[in-house]
Amino acid sequence: MDGKLAWRAVWLVLLLSLLSLLSLGSARAEEDPGRVLEAMFEWWNEAYQDPEGFTPEAFARYYTEDAVMIINGNLRGVGPVALARHFRNIQAATEAVEIELPFDQGFSAGSRTFTSHLVHSRRDGVEHRERVVGYALITDGRIALINFVGTPAP
Numbered sequence: 001m002d003g004k005l006a007w008r009a010v011w012l013v014l015l016l017s018l019l020s021l022l023s024l025g026s027a028r029a030e031e032d033p034g035r036v037l038e039a040m041f042e043w044w045n046e047a048y049q050d051p052e053g054f055t056p057e058a059f060a061r062y063y064t065e066d067a068v069m070i071i072n073g074n075l076r077g078v079g080p081v082a083l084a085r086h087f088r089n090i091q092a093a094t095e096a097v098e099i100e101l102p103f104d105q106g107f108s109a110g111s112r113t114f115t116s117h118l119v120h121s122r123r124d125g126v127e128h129r130e131r132v133v134g135y136a137l138i139t140d141g142r143i144a145l146i147n148f149v150g151t152p153a154p
Contacts, residue, residue: 115132
């Protein structure tokens with residue numbers, strides 16, 4: 001009887017360990033909100049270099065269908081189609097744009113990712129640096145809202 005009890009205890013420990021690993025795996029399957037935003041910016045930096053990089057399909061990998069982008073209090077677009085159009089316009093009007101990664105500062109709280117980062121750009125031959133701060137709301141592993149404020153940086 002003691003041998004059977006010992007084996008049952010071993011099986012119970014193994015079963016509980018397996019269940020905890022499964023729940024850990026499902027938590028890992030849900031992307032870290034901060035990583036979602038940083039991965040999007042990594043893609044964005046590469047897509048900017050390609051004249052065909054900003055497509056609605058590409059934005060849909062990172063943004064929800066009803067994603068809202070607010071910059072400096074102004075609505076810049078809703079959904080991947082509008083966001084692709086917005087960034088193609090920026091691409092056409094500038095010689096260079098790069099979002100500095102990794103973020104200077106950032107943290108996640110629940111489904112929100114807060115960030116402070118620099119953006120380097122060149123327009124009409126003039127170099128610009130901008131400090132961008134704000135947050136993104138992440139829903140089901142994609143960006144549902146970006147609310148950023150940018151100011152010139154030294």
